[in-house]
Amino acid sequence: MKLHSGLSLLATAWYPPKRQTVEAAIEAGHVDRRTAGDLGYTELPVSEDVAPPDMAVLAAHGLLGRSGCDPDRISLLFHASVHHQGHDAWSAPHYIADRLGAHSATPVALLQQCNGGAIGIELAAARLQGDTEAGPVLVTTGDRFLLPSWDRWLTDYGMAAGDGATAVVVHRDSSLPTDLVLHSIATAAASDLEVMHRGDDELNATPLGHSAMISVRRTKRAFVRDFGVDRFTKTAYDRIRSVVEESLADAGLAPDDPRLRYAVLPRLGAKAMRDAYIPPVAASTPAELLDLGTTTGHLGAGDLNASLAELAERNLLAPGQFAVVVNGGGGFTFTSVVVGVQER
Structure with missing residues (x-):
């Protein structure tokens, strides 16, 4: 997408404090040493107590507070995820919007697998280009990968899964700061x-x-x-x-x-x-x-x-x-x- 002019980004990530090192995973039998060598990771963040939408709220709350962006100015909220968000037949993005106080935002869930956060930024850019009156757009992601439904080391080839959340604000408001x-x-x-x-x-x-x-x-x-x-x-x-x-x-x-x-x-x-x-x-x-x-x-x-x-x-x-x-x-x-x- 060619942009009419550059758009401002504010971005942060939130990770749980607990970490599982690769050596600990090998000793526990979660992954063999050869596979761990092919992966090249040193440790993974692990969230046992904080659900993915709550991680996204923590990330977004910190970002909005740091930037001075009023949550009620958010016009659109995209939330992207890969795995279970904590409940069934339920809307995680509406939960996130409510917890943040983004009551003017339209919450939308994105199921684009591992490219969901990226697509959220693209859709945010398209919204801001198409509507000159639209307020900032918030893109959140949140995932955690726990047994018995997901083995962070062995469910997939070529990767091991870490838990965490991100928040990105896409805007064109000169009163807000710009990270990128x-x-x-x-x-x-x-x-x-x-x-x-x-x-x-x-x-x-x-x-x-x-x-x-x-x-x-x-x-x-x-x-x-x-x-x-x-x-x-x-x-x-x-x-x-x-x-x-x-x-x-x-x-x-x-x-x-x-x-x-x-x-x-x-x-x-x-x-x-x-x-x-x-x-x-x-x-x-x-x-x-x-x-x-x-x-x-x-x-x-x-x-x-x-x-x-x-x-x-x-x-x-x-x-x-x-x-x-x-x-x-x-x-x-x-x-x-x-x-x-x-x-x-």
């Missing part, structure tokens, strides 16, 4: 890859009807057996390269622009990123690759949004510098955003 400027966002889908998370299962009538614990490994084994791994890697390479190049072009940046400081990767395991993400990103730009997920793991719907928060909170970009932040999610959908820090 959003210059462009590009998304491409590969809907034929939805079968990777379905395998050869029939569509059933009840949750967890295929197995008591969610197993993405099982469906991916079926996909590889029927189609081969190259079907995914070739399609992913094409889509990732396409969105990175499109987002850079829409931001007015050449791939080798010296102001482009980083290309930020998703928070997947090291081997998965070497196989699927690093080749197309490196082919699209020589910018330095940045992996921010070694101490968080994969954050469900929140990877890209957490990386925006970390870019801002750690001051990783100097004024006048840019980063391209890349993400993907089952279905499949791939997104690339270009953000920068304003010149002083």
